[in-house]
Amino acid sequence: MDADLRSGKLVKWKDDRGFGFIQPNDGGKEVFLHISELKDSVRRPRLNDTIYYYCVINSDGKTRAVNAFIQGVRKRSQPPLEKPKSSGRRGSKRSTILLLAKLLLLLCLPLAGAAHFSWITGNVWPLLLYPVMSVFTYVLYADDKIRAKQKVWRTSEQTLHVCELVGGWPGGYVAQQLLRHKSLKRSYQFEFWLIVVIHQVAWLIWLVFGPTLIA
Template sequence: MNADLYSGKLVIWKDDRGFGFIQPDDGGKEVFLHISELKDSPRRPRINDTIYYYCTTNSDGKTRAVNASIRGLKKRSEPPLKKPRPGDKPGPKTGLALLLVKLLLLLSLPLAGATHFNWVTGNYWPLLLYPVMSVFTFVLYADDKTRARQKIWRTSEQTLHVCELAGGWPGGYVAQRVLRHKSIKPSYQFEFWLIVVLHQFAWLVWLGFGLK
């Protein structure tokens, strides 16, 4: 089961059969929901309810919602106070710290390469490009998620990937974790991490075989 909490609108509900489909806020494919995953709900779901849920993947590769709740009836964002136990999901501050650590690890090689490139060639553009494109890409992610919720014209995935390839992948990485956008679609994730690997490899080649 994916540890991230998602939300979406219930667009299909067959009450007599006890199942329906959620349209995720990030605009991905509809997610299957069974009534058994709403055990703590004081009422049955209705069309246009906002559903909070976790995701799991069946053996056939299809995604379904688990541990779901209806907004306004049960707030997952305000769980009862309890002592933390080993294995508990980290809180907001801990989660932010882990995100920063992971981001710094991913950036260590590109930053080292860009710094070396600047020292050898006097060209500072790679050092400038990463933060500028990251901010721009983060804004594109946020705008696309808003458009997905409003069901209006979306930013194409190709455009997002071009911005990531141009140096904005750190901003895309943060947006995926903070905004919960484009973070569960396998094909998108494959292309995103391919871009990250290409950047890592390019700087590794530069550091290993570039000008001294």
């Protein structure tokens, strides 16, 4: 369960069936909303309402809103909306370990290729680019998420992808998982994983054919 309070516009609503879809303000695909999750609203939702909510992902991979409320129409007697209870330190530690394991798996080939390249050529730039650009890209993601919430000028997706291509994709991956930013937008995810594949294939080619070409 995502513990960050999100917001978006209600772009679809079937009042007779009691459900609709929210378009998140920070981008990504629409989020399902059921009327039962609007427990403290003084009226039923309407199109273009601003909805605040938390996210959960169903077993089928679809995202839905929980603990939601409509901006400006909450009951005055209601206490402030609380964040959903987390699964505790054990669940957080397990998620961190799983994230690190996935990241290391993705980095196996690029780091092996970059280390081999540095050993053969004496050029350490590929090894340096990954950590430096990853930190820079993570900061860009974090800044862009803040800007999205503030509804001010944002970093373009092209800029983020260029940073990922230059070597910052590990930082982008970590930011997507920890900050929940750009992780639900399919078009962005397609381009991001294409960049990851390019890095994997490029280093695989180097490991197989690079030393022969230099010799």
